[in-house]
């Protein structure tokens with residue numbers, strides 16, 4: 172395991188289960204948008220691995236783009252202030268847009284993204300998230316396509332990070348840090 176010192180990793184969702192669930196979500200998207208094109212918008216960086224696997228299982232005309240945001244006040248009382256660090260490359264007006272997130276936590280990030288995306292007048296706007304931690308919600312938001320609902324634990328792997336580390340783990344793992 173690549174954890175160091177007193178960091179501990181415990182597998183929460185195994186790679187096989189992730190793969191199976193990603194296929195199911197992709198099948199649902201394929202059915203929902205039969206005969207149409209879907210435009211996947213990945214929220215960098217956490218969603219990059221989920222999006223990469225998801226798009227390859229969608230049996231439709233697809234296109235992808237990415238947006239990067241930073242949020243402030245995380246960990247403490249979140250202010251919900253979000254800033255766009257990298258905007259989309261192209262216009263989404265009239266497209267079937269699916270925002271692809273790694274995890275829905277407080278809901279503040281996705282709420283902000285939904286707001287700015289709506290202003291750009293897509294035909295349809297939906298949310299796909301690999302993970303959902305509903306117990307942490309501050310802003311009411313519901314994912315249209317959710318991989319797994321998880322308890323209130325800090326998780327890493329399959330794109331999710333702690334201080335930019337652990338994104339490469341194939342399983343989603345609970346990270347325990349030594350007490351400070």
Ligand code: IMP
Pocket residue numbers: 217242272273274275276277278279280281324325326327331332333
């Ligand atoms: P929200 O605005 O609180 O919903 O934050 C969502 C973002 O916080 C996600 O896109 C992740 O980048 C990050 N995040 C929330 N929970 C976790 C976690 O358990 N592990 C890693 N990142 C997380």
Ligand code: MG
Pocket residue numbers: 214215216217218272273274
């Ligand atoms: Mg994220």
